[in-house]
Amino acid sequence: MCNLTARFIGTLAAAAIGASLALSPATAAEETIKVGILHSLSGTMAISETTLKDTMLFLIDEQNKKGGVLGKKLEAVVVDPASDWPLFAEKARQLVEQDKVAAVFGCWTSSSRKSVLPVFEELNSLLFYPVQYEGEESSRNVFYTGAAPNQQAIPAVDYLAKEEGVERWVLAGTDYVYPQTTNKILKAYLNAKGVKDEDIMINYTPFGHSDWQTIVSDIKKFGSAGKKTAVVSTINGDANVPFYKELANQGIKAEDIPVVAFSVGEEELAGLDTKPLVGHLAAWNYFQSVDADVNAEFIKEWHAYTKNDKRVTNDPMEATYIGFNMWVKAVEAAGSTDSDAVIDTIVGVSVPNLSGGSSTMMPNHHITKPVLIGEVQDDGQFDIVYQTPGLVVGDEWSDYLPGSKDLISDWRKPMSCGNFNVVSGKCGGVTN
Amino acid sequence: MQFTRLLSALVLMLGILVHAVGSNAQTVDDGTLGLLIQALAGENFDDTTRAVSDLVKSGDPRASSILNALSAGDLYVAKAGKTVFIGKRDGSDYAAIDPITGSKLAPVPRSAAEKIKVNNRLRRDIAAAIGGLTLMSDKADERRSAAEAILKTRDPESIPLLDKAIAAEKDASIKLLMNQAKAAAVLNSGATGEVKIAAIAEVSAGNSRDALGLLTPLAGVEGPVGEAARAAIDSINSKLALWNGIQNIVYGLSLGSVLLLAAIGLAITFGVMGVINMAHGEMVMIGAYTTFVVQQIIRTSAPGLFDYSLLIALPAAFLASGAIGVVIERSVIRFLYGRPLETLLATWGISLVLQQAIRSWFGASNVQVGNPSWMAGSFDLGLLTLTWSRLWIIVFALAVFAILQLLLKKTMLGLRMRAVTQNRRMASSMGIRTPWVDALTFGLGSGIAGIAGVALSQIDNVSPNLGQGYIIDSFMVVVFGGVGNLWGTLVGAMSLGIANKFLEPFAGAVLGKILVLVLIILFIQKRPRGLFALKGRAIEA
Numbered sequence: 001m002c003n004l005t006a007r008f009i010g011t012l013a014a015a016a017i018g019a020s021l022a023l024s025p026a027t028a029a030e031e032t033i034k035v036g037i038l039h040s041l042s043g044t045m046a047i048s049e050t051t052l053k054d055t056m057l058f059l060i061d062e063q064n065k066k067g068g069v070l071g072k073k074l075e076a077v078v079v080d081p082a083s084d085w086p087l088f089a090e091k092a093r094q095l096v097e098q099d100k101v102a103a104v105f106g107c108w109t110s111s112s113r114k115s116v117l118p119v120f121e122e123l124n125s126l127l128f129y130p131v132q133y134e135g136e137e138s139s140r141n142v143f144y145t146g147a148a149p150n151q152q153a154i155p156a157v158d159y160l161a162k163e164e165g166v167e168r169w170v171l172a173g174t175d176y177v178y179p180q181t182t183n184k185i186l187k188a189y190l191n192a193k194g195v196k197d198e199d200i201m202i203n204y205t206p207f208g209h210s211d212w213q214t215i216v217s218d219i220k221k222f223g224s225a226g227k228k229t230a231v232v233s234t235i236n237g238d239a240n241v242p243f244y245k246e247l248a249n250q251g252i253k254a255e256d257i258p259v260v261a262f263s264v265g266e267e268e269l270a271g272l273d274t275k276p277l278v279g280h281l282a283a284w285n286y287f288q289s290v291d292a293d294v295n296a297e298f299i300k301e302w303h304a305y306t307k308n309d310k311r312v313t314n315d316p317m318e319a320t321y322i323g324f325n326m327w328v329k330a331v332e333a334a335g336s337t338d339s340d341a342v343i344d345t346i347v348g349v350s351v352p353n354l355s356g357g358s359s360t361m362m363p364n365h366h367i368t369k370p371v372l373i374g375e376v377q378d379d380g381q382f383d384i385v386y387q388t389p390g391l392v393v394g395d396e397w398s399d400y401l402p403g404s405k406d407l408i409s410d411w412r413k414p415m416s417c418g419n420f421n422v423v424s425g426k427c428g429g430v431t432n
Numbered sequence: 433m434q435f436t437r438l439l440s441a442l443v444l445m446l447g448i449l450v451h452a453v454g455s456n457a458q459t460v461d462d463g464t465l466g467l468l469i470q471a472l473a474g475e476n477f478d479d480t481t482r483a484v485s486d487l488v489k490s491g492d493p494r495a496s497s498i499l500n501a502l503s504a505g506d507l508y509v510a511k512a513g514k515t516v517f518i519g520k521r522d523g524s525d526y527a528a529i530d531p532i533t534g535s536k537l538a539p540v541p542r543s544a545a546e547k548i549k550v551n552n553r554l555r556r557d558i559a560a561a562i563g564g565l566t567l568m569s570d571k572a573d574e575r576r577s578a579a580e581a582i583l584k585t586r587d588p589e590s591i592p593l594l595d596k597a598i599a600a601e602k603d604a605s606i607k608l609l610m611n612q613a614k615a616a617a618v619l620n621s622g623a624t625g626e627v628k629i630a631a632i633a634e635v636s637a638g639n640s641r642d643a644l645g646l647l648t649p650l651a652g653v654e655g656p657v658g659e660a661a662r663a664a665i666d667s668i669n670s671k672l673a674l675w676n677g678i679q680n681i682v683y684g685l686s687l688g689s690v691l692l693l694a695a696i697g698l699a700i701t702f703g704v705m706g707v708i709n710m711a712h713g714e715m716v717m718i719g720a721y722t723t724f725v726v727q728q729i730i731r732t733s734a735p736g737l738f739d740y741s742l743l744i745a746l747p748a749a750f751l752a753s754g755a756i757g758v759v760i761e762r763s764v765i766r767f768l769y770g771r772p773l774e775t776l777l778a779t780w781g782i783s784l785v786l787q788q789a790i791r792s793w794f795g796a797s798n799v800q801v802g803n804p805s806w807m808a809g810s811f812d813l814g815l816l817t818l819t820w821s822r823l824w825i826i827v828f829a830l831a832v833f834a835i836l837q838l839l840l841k842k843t844m845l846g847l848r849m850r851a852v853t854q855n856r857r858m859a860s861s862m863g864i865r866t867p868w869v870d871a872l873t874f875g876l877g878s879g880i881a882g883i884a885g886v887a888l889s890q891i892d893n894v895s896p897n898l899g900q901g902y903i904i905d906s907f908m909v910v911v912f913g914g915v916g917n918l919w920g921t922l923v924g925a926m927s928l929g930i931a932n933k934f935l936e937p938f939a940g941a942v943l944g945k946i947l948v949l950v951l952i953i954l955f956i957q958k959r960p961r962g963l964f965a966l967k968g969r970a971i972e973a
Contacts, residue, residue, distance in 0.1 A: 042788060044897055046796040163477070163553055175942045205941040208901045210892045211690070213683040214936050217817065221672075224641040226648040238901075241798060241893035249810050249819035255556050255584075270797050279552050291546075375551060377505070385477075385551040 032075035033068070033337055035060060036095035038106025038116070038127075043083025044208070047237065048316070049108050051267060052130060053078060055317045056105050058305045059324045069328055070335065077101055085115040092116040096125040102337035103128065103327055105320060110134060110177045117142065124339050128327060130319035132262060132284075134181035138396040138409035138418035140343060144366045145323035145359075146316060147285055148394040149185050153232070155371040156260045156283035157186060159386050160230045161193070164258060168199045168229040170219050175204040179234035182262070186232060188400035199227065209239045212246035220250065223257045231259040240264050244277055254279025254375070266312035269380045277376045285355070285369040286318035287382040292356030312380075318354045322369075325351040326361055347412055357391065364409035364418075366394025460490045462532050469498060469516045469531055473509035473548050481554060488561050496565045498531050503558040507531070508545040519545065560585045567597045576606050583613040586646070588621030612638045619646050629660045636664040641815070644668055675815040680933045686822040688929025689829035690888065692922060694902040695909035696832060697881035699921040701757075703910055704853050705873055707765055708776045711783040712906060713899025715878045718756060719749035719885020720894045721790060724799045739804040742886060749882040756786075757878025761871045769870075783899070791896040801889040821890050828887050833922055836880065840918070849873050853916065912952050914962030923963055928952075 037056045039049035060074045068074055077099045081088040088107065095101045096119070103126040107113045110133050120127045120141040132147040160166040171186060173179025183202055190200060201222050203215060223229035235243055240263070247259065253276075260281040266288050269277075288299065298321070303309040330346035331337050350360040359367045368391040374382025397404035397419070406423045410416075417427035460468070468490055471483035484502070487495050501507045501518045508519040508526060517537055519526035525539040550558075563581030566574040575597070582590050594614040601607040615634035618627060632650070635643045643664070650661035694716060701709045723745040730741050737744070760782060768775045803821060810819040840846035851859040852869045860866045885898070892898060905928075913924025928948060935944035959965070 041796075042791065044900075046791060047798065047895055047897075050796040163551065165553075203940070206945060208897070209941060210901060211683075211687050211932075213686065213819075213822065214680075214933060215941065217679065217683075218937070220641065220817075224645040226645045238798070238893050238895060238897065242891055245821075245891060246819070249808065249821060250817050251810055254552050255559070258552055267797060270800065272798075272800065273802055279555065383505070383547070383549060385549060 032073045033070070033331075034075050034077050034099055034101040036092075036099065036101035036104035036106070037076055037078045038081060038088065038092060038095065038104050039108065040083040040112075041078075041080040044237065045083040045108050045112075048267065051314070052106075052108070052316055052320055054306065055302075055320050056324070058302060059321060061305065062301065063324075063328060069331055070337075081112070085109075085111045088112040088115045089119050092119045092127075093123070096120075096123045102126075102331070103342070105130070105323060107131070108316075113142070114177075126327070126339055126342060128320075128323035130316045130323055132315070134178045135185070135396050135398055136181060136401070136404055138364050138366075138411075140365075140411050140416070140418065141339070142365060143323060143326070143346070143361065144394065144396070145319040145326070147369065147371075148366055148396060149182055149398060150395040151285060151369060151371055151392045152262055152283050153182050153186055154189060155388055155392070156262070156281070156373060157189065157232065159283075159373050160232075160258065160260060160281075163386070164230065165228050166230040166258075167195070167227040168222065168225060169195065170201045170203065170222055170229065170231040171234070172203045172205070172215070172219075172231055173234035174209070174236040174239060175206055176236070179204065179236070182234050183232075185398045185400050188398075192400060205235070205239065207237070207239065209235075210242045212243050216243075216246045216250050216252065219257065220252060229257050231257060233259050233261040234263060235261070236263050237268075240268055241272055244272060244280070247280075248276030254281075260373075265314040265316075266381065267314050269376065270312060272380070274376050274380050275378045278378050280376045281373055281385075282376070282382060283371065283373050284315040284382075285371060286313075286315045286353070287372055287374045287384055288313045289374070289377075289381045289384060290355045290372070292354065294352055294356060295354045298354055313354075322351060322353050322359050322367065326359075326367075330361075343411065344413070359391070362393055363412045364394070364396050365411055366396055368393050460492050465490065465492055465494065465532055470509075470514060472498075472502060472507065473514065473516055473546075477549070477551060477554055480548065480550070481557065484554070484558060484561065488565075494532065496562050499558050499562055501531065502548060502550060503555050503562075505547060505550060507548045508540070509548055510540055510545050512544065516548070517545075556584070560587070564590065564593065567593060568600065572603055572606060575601070575603075576609060579606060579609040579613050583609065583616055583642070586613075586616045586620040588617050588623075591617050591621065608638075612642075616642075616646055619650065625657070628657045632657070632660045632664050636668060644672075672815060676937075678814075679816050680937070681930060682816060682818065684930030684933035685926060686826055686929070687932055688926035689826040690891070691905055691909050691929055692829045692833065692925035693825070693884035693887055694881075695906040695913075695921055695925055696829075696836065696918070697877040697879070697884060698906045699910050699913070699918055700836075700877035700880065701874055702907070703916045703918075703921070704849065705870065705877075706772075706915075707769075707874070708772055708779065709765075709874075709877075710776060710780040710903065711760065711786060711899075712878075712881055713901070713903035714783045714786040715753040715757060715881035715899070716885040716888060716902055717790065717894075717896065717899040718753045718786070719882030720801065720889040720892075720898055721794065721799070721885075722749040722752045722882065723886045723889045724794075724801050724894055727802060738802070739806065741802075742804060742807075742890075745886045746883050749886045750879040751882075753882025753885070754875040754879030757881075758871050758875040760878075761874035765874065766867065766870065783903075787896045787899070794896075796896065798893045798895045801894050803890055807890055825887050825891065832880065832883065833918065837918055839876075845869075845872065908949070908952055911956065912962055914964035917962075917964040920962055920964035 037053050039053045040046050041050055041053060057076055060076050063069065064073050077095060079091040079095060081091045092104060095104055105128045107116060107129050108131050113129055116127065117139055121139060125141060127142045128145060129142055130145050132152050135148045169190060171183040173183055187200055219231060258279065258281055260283060262283060264282050265284060299313055302313060303311060326346060326349050329349050329351055330342045334341035334345040346361050347363050348361065350358050353359045353369060355370055357370060359369050361367055371388040371392055372384050373386040374384045377383050396409050397407040399405050406421050407419050408422060409418045410420065420427050468487045471486060472480055474480045474483055484499065506518050506520065507516060509516050516531060517528040518531050519528050522539065525541055526545055528537040528540050530537050559581040563578035567578040569575050591614060594610055598607060598610045598614065601610060611634060615631040618631040619635060632647065635646050647661045647665050650658060651665055653661065697715065698712045701707050701712065726745040726748055727741045730737050764778050764782065765775060768778060807821045807824060810817050840849065848864050848869050851864060852866050856866055909924045909928060910921055912928065913920030932944055932948055935947050939947055
């Protein structure tokens with residue numbers, strides 16, 4: 001028995017050595033740095049996330065043409081978490097533990113980010129998250145290159161109040177964490193600016209809601225109180241198309257009740273006839289229509305890479321672009337892909353963004369970006385009607401929520417804390 | 433706000449001026465007009481706004497067409513030389529027209545010109561300015577939109593101009609609109625007493641929603657004006673409450689007919705055949721994609737037929753989904769009859785395969801299915817806004833229901849289907865080829881799902897996930913209505929639709945859906961066979 005086991009183990013060991021011998025010449029010939037791509041390619045979120053997978057492959061391809069990073073070629077490892085939040089955590093673990101990727105670019109919904117967060121913290125790996133989100137989070141291992149609420153929602157509300165004279169607000173959203181937190185922040189913000197509760201209507205709908213008749217007619221009713229009314233929409237994904245169709249069909253024009261959306265970009269408008277929607281707004285940090293040479297170049301290369309000159313570009317793509325370039329720059333500065341080294345060097349790294357300026361990684365792992373407000377055009381593009389004069393720093397802990405207004409985040413040594421309480425002077429969140 | 437007022441004052445002066453000197457007079461020479469137009473390409477919106485008011489002040493009749501172009505976003509400025517032109521996109525160039533003379537200019541490359549930006553506020557102001565310019569126009573359409581623009585801005589300065597226009601107006605409906613606009617402007621002005629009370633009466637006779645918006649700010653006023661306003665608001669509110677009930681019923685019927693369309697195919701495959709077909713939603717999706725393909729072909733080969741695209745898509749979708757249904761039945765389901773769990777898992781797998789197939793083929797993004805002109809827009813019925821697309825879907829759902837009922841009751845195929853459902857072995861011994869009937873029945877159910885997809889493509893987005901959103905609702909309707917009975921499906925769909933719409937205003941869309949689900953579960957506890965249960969010996973327990 002004992003003999004048998006020993007022999008068995010011996011065989012195994014021999015096989016393993018044989019295998020490694022067989023494999024080693026290949027790896028020696030071309031050593032690569034692996035980069036993980038964690039975006040849903042099937043399920044409900046595939047509609048948005050597939051494009052980001054293509055973007056990453058495109059960026060990696062471009063970087064390899066320039067000679068890769070640290071003299072090594074980059075190699076993409078693509079996995080499909082299938083819009084299933086627990087599966088995101090599983091796939092993230094697989095990427096880091098089995099595939100040994102240097103960094104992961106991925107996630108779209110906050111639910112998926114919350115699902116993978118413990119994995120990246122436990123395994124001390126890096127995640128670059130390219131989508132606008134609700135804030136109230138800062139992790140040592142995550143870099144948030146999308147907009148925080150103060151980089152999207154609040155400037156949009158300011159624009160409507162100032163330029164359009166809006167006094168009455170409908171906050172409409174899909175029923176999950178991003179719209180709820182954003183609306184909570186917006187309501188606190190509007191209240192602080194003197195808007196009364198009776199002038200704010202909050203409405204939530206389920207994912208993929210398709211029957212908007214009642215809600216649109218409610219909005220119409222709410223809007224007929226003699227004050228200029230606007231809708232702030234955090235409606236997500238597929239539900240937008242029937243919402244805008246119903247708005248157009250019921251004859252609500254942007255001049256009467258404008259809708260400003262935080263989740264509607266060029267990609268989402270692709271499924272819509274935008275003629276009745278001209279003038280409705282969206283707030284992002286990038287639009288395809290941005291007039292900058294670097295943007296024109298990017299779009300040209302993107303079209304060449306996808307071999308399709310109809311492919312649009314959008315804000316999360318720009319955030320992916322910024323995040324990827326920041327990682328490349330930090331790795332080259334640190335001379336290594338080691339997580340701790342990258343975390344130490346990436347703060348302060350500045351790379352060009354696609355709107356003609358440059359974005360910098362801040363100590364709170366959020367970045368600086370301009371805020372743009374665009375109006376929908378009849379060709380499905382946005383016409384930029386407003387741009388913040390300077391760059392806006394992403395504010396992870398909102399100043400308008402009682403739970404988080406005293407918190408700051410700074411991942412530089414020696415503080416290295418994601419939720420430092422400036423009142424109590426301690427790291428660890430809110431103390432009562 | 434202040435600007436609007438200023439602008440309207442200018443417009444008013446201009447309107448009188450234009451009226452006085454006749455419609456073709458040019459008040460400024462081309463050079464001055466050129467400078468005024470060039471100023472439109474300002475650094476920011478405030479500059480453009482000022483330039484618009486200067487242009488209007490010039491009183492030149494060419495201003496209105498230039499402002500129209502600006503509002504439509506067709507006004508461009510060349511980067512070199514800063515000349516302004518009216519442009520239309522033409523390949524990589526702009527086809528340029530001189531705004532002053534209206535003559536054609538050399539095309540400008542797109543990279544060499546910049547669009548003059550307009551936003552909602554500017555568009556509103558321009559509409560008001562043009563409204564002032566065209567209130568006395570010869571064309572009825574222009575006068576109507578002019579009156580509508582003033583009704584929106586409610587500017588007191590435009591009252592004298594409106595008086596003049598009202599006196600000259602022949603068309604009764606436009607006159608009514610102008611009176612409304614005047615009343616709205618009066619309410620917004622410093623007028624007092626009788627004048628305002630008369631205006632309140634005028635306003636409350638018009639569109640109630642708009643009236644509410646005008647009257648609410650007056651409700652807090654002391655004295656007879658405030659009283660009149662409050663009384664008017666009360667009567668409008670009670671009228672609105674009544675219409676609210678009617679609206680819930682109509683919207684409920686509309687939601688119900690969507691549910692009916694989605695569920696009626698399932699009522700055949702699940703209700704009549706007893707097959708739990710989780711891929712039913714994908715049949716709907718394939719129907720919607722068929723519509724897309726049909727429209728694509730029409731767009732490229734026969735654009736004139738676009739308004740008939742849905743009619744052409746209906747048989748195509750029926751055949752596409754029906755054929756796939758027959759293939760699924762012959763290749764998978766026929767081996768699984770009487771094993772509901774296996775059928776459920778197998779068809780669920782098929783649904784994933786179909787979704788991914790469509791995703792690989794057409795891409796993950798939504799595809800754009802256009803509305804034919806007769807499906808777009810809405811009309812008002814009393815205080816109710818009904819969209820044409822929803823109305824047609826109600827009609828269409830009922831028509832599908834009637835045709836299916838006829839097919840089952842009056843044709844040989846229907847007779848055989850019913851026979852096989854009620855007693856398979858007896859039917860078989862009477863010489864009916866039951867496997868053949870099974871395949872056709874499944875094909876029919878799937879085909880009906882396909883034509884439901886044509887209708888749903890008009891109100892929902894067409895993506896690979898389209899079917900998933902409807903599968904649960906469809907099963908709910910069929911189970912609630914009673915398995916094996918099409919009337920049950922009709923009543924079930926309509927009552928679920930209406931219940932949903934009455935719950936939504938109180939509970940919100942999320943809680944409303946949950947409540948409906950809970951109610952159905954309770955109902956099924958009480959009546960496990962649904963609303964209309966089939967009775968008889970032959971129905972297996």
